[in-house]
Amino acid sequence: MMKSLIIKFFTCLTLCFISVNLQAQDLSENEKEVIQGKINYNINLAQKNIDFNEFYKAQSDLDEALNLANQINDNKSIGLIYSKIGKIQFIAEEPNEAIKTLVKAVEKQRFAKDNINIAETYKTMGNVYMSKKEYNTALDYFNSAQSLFEKEDLHDYEAETILYKGDAYSELEKHEDAAREYESSLSLSKRYQNNKILSSAYINLGKTKAKLDNLDQAENNVMQGLNIAQKNKYPGVISNAYASLSEIYNKKENYKEANNYLNKHIKLNDSLLKAKRNFLSPEKRLDKLYSNSIEYQKEKEADLEKEASSTWLEKLTTILSIALITILSLLTLSLYKNNNIRLKSNNILHKKNAELTIAMEKAELATKTKANFLSTVTHELRTPLYAVTGLTNMLLEENPKPEQVQHLKSLKFSGDYLLTFINDILQINKIEANKVDIEPEVFNLKKKAENVISALNNSALDNNIQLHLEYDSTLPTNFNADQLKISQILINLIGNSIKFTKDGDIWVRVIKQKQTGDNFELRFEVEDNGIGISEEKQQNMFESFSQGSIQINRKYGGTGLGLSIVKGLIDILKGKIYMKSKLGKGTTFYFEIPMKRSNEIIVEKKANYFNEVDELELSNIKILVVEDNKINQMITKKILNKMKLYCDVVDNGEEAVDKVKTTNYDVVLMDIHMPGISGIEATKIIRTFDKELTIFALTAVTIEDKMQEFEEAGFTDIIPKPFKQEDFEKKLFNALMLSDQNNASNVEQTT
Structure with a gap:
C-alpha cells in the first residue's frame, strides 16, 4: 500500500514537472x-x-x-x-x-x-x-522540373533532372533520345563541376551506347564514370558502373571480365542493400533499447527489495529527496537548454534575416529591372503598331483595289496578333508580380455568360461549331464578384476550344457545387469534342508557351499564353482549375471559384453616346494633338477628321503648354514620351492654370505601371495605343458631351 502511494506521489511530481516544462516551452514559442x-x-x-x-x-x-x-x-x-x-x-x-x-x-x-x-x-x-x-508521366514531371531549374539558374539540379530524363527515355527504349539527354547532362555537370552527376552521366551514356551496339565507346564512357566515382567514393554509382561493364563485356564475349565485374557488382550491391535496410528499419535499435530497459527495470526491482527492510519513513524521505533533486536538476537543465535553443535560434534567425534581406533586395532589383524592360519594350512595340493598325484600317476604308484587300486583311491580322501577344505578356507579368487586384461588383452571371458566348459565336460559326449554355436552374443570377476576370477566363477557355474544334459542339456549364447562406462555390465547365490533348502534353498545359508544338501553334493560332493567364486569374480568385482530355475525343476544362450572391437590383447602362453625337456642334470643337511621331500625327488627325472633328498638332510639351494658354481647347490628346518635357510634366504645368480642361493621355506605355503617376499629373482619362477606334470614339464623345453640358449649365447660370 505504502509502495503504491509513493509511486503515485512520485508520478504526480513528475507530471507537475512536465506541465511546468511544457508551459515554459509554450512561453518560449510564443x-x-x-x-x-x-x-x-x-x-x-x-x-x-x-x-x-x-x-x-x-x-x-x-x-x-x-x-x-x-x-x-x-x-x-x-x-x-x-x-x-x-x-x-x-x-x-x-x-x-x-x-x-x-x-x-x-x-x-x-x-x-x-x-x-x-x-x-x-x-x-x-x-x-x-x-x-x-x-511518360515521369518524363512530364522531369520536363517541368528542368524548366523551373533552368529559369532559376540552378544548373546542378538541372543536370541531375536531365540525367533522369535520359533514364526515362532509356526505359522507353528510345535510346537516341536517352543518349542526347545524357550528353546534355554530362556537358552541364562538367561545366558546373558536379562530379556525382558527371560520373552517372558517363556510365548511363555508356550503357545506352552499348544498347546501340557501339561497344568500344560504351566501355570508354563507363570507365570514365567509374574513375570519377571511385575517386570521390560514390558506392552506388560504382555499383552501377560494375553492372554496366559486366553487360558490355558480356556483349563483347569477354566472359571472364564480365563475370569479374558482375561479382563486384553483386558484392557491393548486397552491402548497399543491407545498409539501406538497416537505416530504414529502426526495429533492431528499438529491440536493443527495449532489452536495456528490461534489465534496468530488473535492477530497480532488486534495489526495491533490498530497501524493503528499511522503515517506510526513511524510504519516503529518500525518494522525496531524490524526486526533489531530480526535478530541480531537470528544471535547471531545461532552462539551460531553452536558453541555448533561444541563442541558437536567434543566431540562425539573424543569419537567415541577413541572407533574406540580401535575397529580397536582389529579387526587388530583378523585378524592377524586368518591369522597366517590359515597359520600355512594349512602348517601343506599341508605337509602330499604332501606325500599322491605324494605316491598315484607313487603307481598308479607302476603297483599295480588290487584289490589295487580302494583303491588307493579312496585315491587320498580324498587327492584331502582335498586339494580343504583347497584352498577354503584360498580363502574365502583372499576375506574377501580384499587381492584379480583385474588383468585385454586382452583375448578372447568366447574362454575362450569354454575352461572352454571343461575342464568340461568329468565330464558332466560322468553324461550323454550335455553342451551348447550360445554367444551373438552382442558381441565382446576380452575384457580387469580379466579372471582368470571370469574363476573361471564359473568353480564353471558350476561344481555346473554338481553335481546336472543327464541325462540332462546345458546351458551357455553370453548376452549383455547394452553398452556405449567400456564399456559393460554383463550377464552370467548358467542354468540346475537338482534337483533344495527349497525356504527355496535359501536364504542362497551364505553363507559358506550352501549346504543344510549333506546328500546332502555326496551324491553330494563338500565343500559347492564354491558359497560363487563366490559371493565374483563377488563383487570384481563390479557385482551382482542372482538365480532362483524350486525344481525338475532345477536352473539358473545369474550374471552381467562390462567389457571393447579391440581392441588389442591377440598373442596365445604355451606351447611347452615338445617338447623342448629332446634338453636338462639332464644327466648334477644338482639339489639340500633342505627338512627336509624324506618322502617328497623321493617323490621329485622319481618325479625328473621319469623326468630323478637326485639330491642331504640336510635337512637344513646351508648345502644348503655350497653345493651351492662348487657345480655348475642348480636348487635349497628350502623348507621354516626347523630346523636351514629357506629356506628364506638360499636363502638370497646364493644371496650374486650367483645372477643367479635358486631357487624355494618348500613350503606348504600360498603363498599370504608370496609373498613379497619370492620376497625380491630372489626366482626365487614358487612351492606350494602339486603340480600338470605337473605344477611342466613345471616350472622346463622352468627354465632349460632358463639356457641352457644362458649358450649357454655365450659360444658364450667367443668364
Whole structure:
C-alpha cells in the first residue's frame, strides 16, 4: 500500500514537472521568429540525416518541424517538409504514399510561389513514377522540373533532372533520345563541376551506347564514370558502373571480365542493400533499447527489495529527496537548454534575416529591372503598331483595289496578333508580380455568360461549331464578384476550344457545387469534342508557351499564353482549375471559384453616346494633338477628321503648354514620351492654370505601371495605343458631351 502511494506521489511530481516544462516551452514559442528558427533547424537536421541515410531520424525531425510550421501556417516550410517526407517514402519503397505527400507539397509550394522547391518536388515525383514504371508521366514531371531549374539558374539540379530524363527515355527504349539527354547532362555537370552527376552521366551514356551496339565507346564512357566515382567514393554509382561493364563485356564475349565485374557488382550491391535496410528499419535499435530497459527495470526491482527492510519513513524521505533533486536538476537543465535553443535560434534567425534581406533586395532589383524592360519594350512595340493598325484600317476604308484587300486583311491580322501577344505578356507579368487586384461588383452571371458566348459565336460559326449554355436552374443570377476576370477566363477557355474544334459542339456549364447562406462555390465547365490533348502534353498545359508544338501553334493560332493567364486569374480568385482530355475525343476544362450572391437590383447602362453625337456642334470643337511621331500625327488627325472633328498638332510639351494658354481647347490628346518635357510634366504645368480642361493621355506605355503617376499629373482619362477606334470614339464623345453640358449649365447660370 505504502509502495503504491509513493509511486503515485512520485508520478504526480513528475507530471507537475512536465506541465511546468511544457508551459515554459509554450512561453518560449510564443514568438513566431523563434518557432521559425526551430523549423529551419529541424529541416536542416533532417537533411543531414537524409544525406547520411539516417531516414528514421530524418522522419522524426520533419514531423517535429511540420508540427511547428502548422502552428504558424508557414506554407513554404510545410511544402518543403512534405517534399522531404515524400522523398523518404520513395526511398522506403512506398510510391503511392509518396505521391500523396508530394501532391500536398506542390499545393503548399504553389500557394507560397516557391518555384525552386516546386521543381525539386517535381523531380522527386518523376523518380516515383519511374519506380512505378510510368515512364511518360515521369518524363512530364522531369520536363517541368528542368524548366523551373533552368529559369532559376540552378544548373546542378538541372543536370541531375536531365540525367533522369535520359533514364526515362532509356526505359522507353528510345535510346537516341536517352543518349542526347545524357550528353546534355554530362556537358552541364562538367561545366558546373558536379562530379556525382558527371560520373552517372558517363556510365548511363555508356550503357545506352552499348544498347546501340557501339561497344568500344560504351566501355570508354563507363570507365570514365567509374574513375570519377571511385575517386570521390560514390558506392552506388560504382555499383552501377560494375553492372554496366559486366553487360558490355558480356556483349563483347569477354566472359571472364564480365563475370569479374558482375561479382563486384553483386558484392557491393548486397552491402548497399543491407545498409539501406538497416537505416530504414529502426526495429533492431528499438529491440536493443527495449532489452536495456528490461534489465534496468530488473535492477530497480532488486534495489526495491533490498530497501524493503528499511522503515517506510526513511524510504519516503529518500525518494522525496531524490524526486526533489531530480526535478530541480531537470528544471535547471531545461532552462539551460531553452536558453541555448533561444541563442541558437536567434543566431540562425539573424543569419537567415541577413541572407533574406540580401535575397529580397536582389529579387526587388530583378523585378524592377524586368518591369522597366517590359515597359520600355512594349512602348517601343506599341508605337509602330499604332501606325500599322491605324494605316491598315484607313487603307481598308479607302476603297483599295480588290487584289490589295487580302494583303491588307493579312496585315491587320498580324498587327492584331502582335498586339494580343504583347497584352498577354503584360498580363502574365502583372499576375506574377501580384499587381492584379480583385474588383468585385454586382452583375448578372447568366447574362454575362450569354454575352461572352454571343461575342464568340461568329468565330464558332466560322468553324461550323454550335455553342451551348447550360445554367444551373438552382442558381441565382446576380452575384457580387469580379466579372471582368470571370469574363476573361471564359473568353480564353471558350476561344481555346473554338481553335481546336472543327464541325462540332462546345458546351458551357455553370453548376452549383455547394452553398452556405449567400456564399456559393460554383463550377464552370467548358467542354468540346475537338482534337483533344495527349497525356504527355496535359501536364504542362497551364505553363507559358506550352501549346504543344510549333506546328500546332502555326496551324491553330494563338500565343500559347492564354491558359497560363487563366490559371493565374483563377488563383487570384481563390479557385482551382482542372482538365480532362483524350486525344481525338475532345477536352473539358473545369474550374471552381467562390462567389457571393447579391440581392441588389442591377440598373442596365445604355451606351447611347452615338445617338447623342448629332446634338453636338462639332464644327466648334477644338482639339489639340500633342505627338512627336509624324506618322502617328497623321493617323490621329485622319481618325479625328473621319469623326468630323478637326485639330491642331504640336510635337512637344513646351508648345502644348503655350497653345493651351492662348487657345480655348475642348480636348487635349497628350502623348507621354516626347523630346523636351514629357506629356506628364506638360499636363502638370497646364493644371496650374486650367483645372477643367479635358486631357487624355494618348500613350503606348504600360498603363498599370504608370496609373498613379497619370492620376497625380491630372489626366482626365487614358487612351492606350494602339486603340480600338470605337473605344477611342466613345471616350472622346463622352468627354465632349460632358463639356457641352457644362458649358450649357454655365450659360444658364450667367443668364
